Amino acid sequence: MRIFSGIQPTGRKHLGNHIGAVRGYLEGQERGDPAIYCIVDLHAVTVAYDPSSLRSFVLDTLAMLMASGLDPDRSILFRQSDVHEHTELCWLLSSVTAHGDLNRMTQFKEKSASQRELASAGLFLYPVLQAADVLAYRAHEVPVGDDQRQHVELMRDIAERFNAAFGDVLVVPEHRIPTVGARIMDLQVPGNKMSTTGSEERGLIFVDEEEKSIVKKVKSAVTDSGSEVRRSPDKPGITNLIDILAVIRGAAPEDVEREFEGQGYGAFKGAVAEAVVDYLRPVRERYAELRPDERALESVLGGGADRARAIASETLADVRHAMGVGPPA
Ligand code: ATP
Ligand code: MG
Numbered sequence: 001m002r003i004f005s006g007i008q009p010t011g012r013k014h015l016g017n018h019i020g021a022v023r024g025y026l027e028g029q030e031r032g033d034p035a036i037y038c039i040v041d042l043h044a045v046t047v048a049y050d051p052s053s054l055r056s057f058v059l060d061t062l063a064m065l066m067a068s069g070l071d072p073d074r075s076i077l078f079r080q081s082d083v084h085e086h087t088e089l090c091w092l093l094s095s096v097t098a099h100g101d102l103n104r105m106t107q108f109k110e111k112s113a114s115q116r117e118l119a120s121a122g123l124f125l126y127p128v129l130q131a132a133d134v135l136a137y138r139a140h141e142v143p144v145g146d147d148q149r150q151h152v153e154l155m156r157d158i159a160e161r162f163n164a165a166f167g168d169v170l171v172v173p174e175h176r177i178p179t180v181g182a183r184i185m186d187l188q189v190p191g192n193k194m195s196t197t198g199s200e201e202r203g204l205i206f207v208d209e210e211e212k213s214i215v216k217k218v219k220s221a222v223t224d225s226g227s228e229v230r231r232s233p234d235k236p237g238i239t240n241l242i243d244i245l246a247v248i249r250g251a252a253p254e255d256v257e258r259e260f261e262g263q264g265y266g267a268f269k270g271a272v273a274e275a276v277v278d279y280l281r282p283v284r285e286r287y288a289e290l291r292p293d294e295r296a297l298e299s300v301l302g303g304g305a306d307r308a309r310a311i312a313s314e315t316l317a318d319v320r321h322a323m324g325v326g327p328p329a
Contacts, residue, residue, distance in 0.1 A: 003032035004139035004173075006040040006080065006130065008196065009057035010049065013064055015205040015276065016145065016184030016194035018283070019247050022068050024143030024176055029075045036076040036137055036308060037065060039301075042087065043080070043129060046122035047111060047197055059297045064207050066300070067286035078304030080133065085312035089132035090125065092319055096161040097128050097154075106150055114198060131155035135162075136312040138171040146182035147193055149175060166322040170315075181247035187221040190236035208284045211277045218273035229260035229268045238265070241272045248275045 005025060007017065028035040039061050041054060058079055070077060080086055102108060102124055112119035130151055134142055135158070142152050152175035159170040186192045186203035194204055205214055223237040231239040231253055246253040260268045290297070320326045 001031055001033055001141060002137060002139045002171075003028040003035040003141045003143065004038070004134045004137045005036075005143050006038040006043070006133050007061055007065070008044050009039050009041050009054065009061045010044045010047070010196045011057060012204075012206040012208065013061060013196060014184075014194050014199075014207065015244070015280070017196070018068065018207050018280075019181040019184055019244070020145030020178065021143060022065065022070075023181075023247075024178060025065070025075075026069050028141070028143050028176075029070060032075065034076050034307075035074070036078075036139070036311075037070060038078055038080050038133055038308070039065075040080045040130075040133065043126060046120055046126050047115060048117060058301075059294055060291065062297050062301065063287050063291040064283070066290055067283045068207075072300045072304060076304050076307045077300055078308045079301045082301065082305035083136075083309045083312055085136050085309065085316045086129065086132050089136050089312075089316060089319060090129040092323060092325065093132055093135070093158055093162065094125065094128050095323075096165060097131075097158050101154055101157065102127060105154070107147065110198075127151045127154050128158070131158045134173050135159055135170050136315050137308075138311075138315055139173050140171060141176050142173050143176045145184075145193075146177055149177060162319075166319075169318050169322050178247075180243055180253060184244060185236060185240040187217055187237075187240075190222055190240050205276060205280075207280060208287050209280065211281070214277050214280070215273040218276060219269050221269065223265055223269075227264050229263065229265070230257050238268075241269065245272050245275055248279045 005021065007013070007021065025035070025037055039058050041058055044054060062077060065077060066072070105127055108124055108126065112123050131154065134155055144152060152173065156172050159172045162170050184194045186194050186199045188200065188203040192198065202217060205217055221237055221241060224235050226235065229238060229242065231242050242253050242256050246256050317329065321329050
């Protein structure tokens with residue numbers, strides 16, 4: 001079972017990334033042969049960004065993953081731009097990707113609409129590069145949050161179309177999306193997912209956030225004017241907090257509803273805040289230890305890239321051969 005997933009170094013990562021994705025990475029570390037996790041800096045340049053921060057965001061993201069329990073001796077942890085096979089494969093796969101499919105991608109529509117200066121072609125091709133990331137490793141499984149369901153569907157189509165056209169070279173991957181917590185919502189705009197680049201600070205809980213600030217943000221999370229702690233489409237704020245508490249406790253959302261029956265939002269939010277603080281505390285503490293040693297972090301990325309390249313270059317050789325690209329093998 002080969003497992004692959006990627007995470008963007010676009011800023012401080014949040015509780016949604018942790019609950020929706022990183023927990024799946026940790027579970028994958030137990031089963032993956034190998035589990036491969038990539039910090040996708042080439043995806044990060046598809047929206048407006050600050051070049052002087054990108055390298056340090058990569059290290060922040062790596063330190064966060066390691067603080068959460070990913071172990072570079074067990075999983076392959078690397079930086080996307082260190083393995084050139086991804087970009088070459090992206091180009092080759094673009095020949096079996098339908099323009100119309102890319103145009104339909106929800107993430108493309110949302111992100112291109114929210115760009116102030118430039119909706120880049122990179123944003124349009126984002127899912128093809130993502131397909132290349134996964135397909136280069138012939139991964140069977142892709143742990144992601146719910147927002148990436150559509151992109152994994154697309155990469156399956158791309159792999160199938162490639163295999164139909166050029167022979168059975170690529171593995172068609174499957175997503176692995178958690179049943180609860182796959183879409184953590186913005187605390188201030190509970191109709192939108194919590195997003196590294198799209199949310200305002202008050203709507204996010206950062207993985208390395210100070211405890212006091214977590215409590216404040218949870219207590220001021222937007223909820224409806226009712227008082228029942230119950231999930232419902234017209235109560236997106238409360239539903240989100242119920243999901244968060246359920247995931248952290250390893251309980252069903254129904255259990256959370258039952259526990260807080262007859263209690264007001266105040267008591268409930270207090271319990272959620274405390275649970276989130278306890279959940280993130282060990283990660284924040286370990287992060288503070290790991291993040292300062294940049295040489296050690298770079299060395300993890302270097303070692304990871306060597307291991308990743310060894311796998312990806314084999315796939316690329318097969319793809320080039322099948323497509324008639326380059327000199328004969
Ligand atoms: P952006 O909104 O700028 O794309 P992001 O917050 O989605 O940033 P990514 O690095 O793109 O962060 O996503 C990393 C992983 O986290 C992906 O698997 C994604 O599905 C998951 N994820 C992102 N946001 C959430 C969320 N709100 N709830 C659950 N999972 C999420
Ligand atoms: Mg995203």
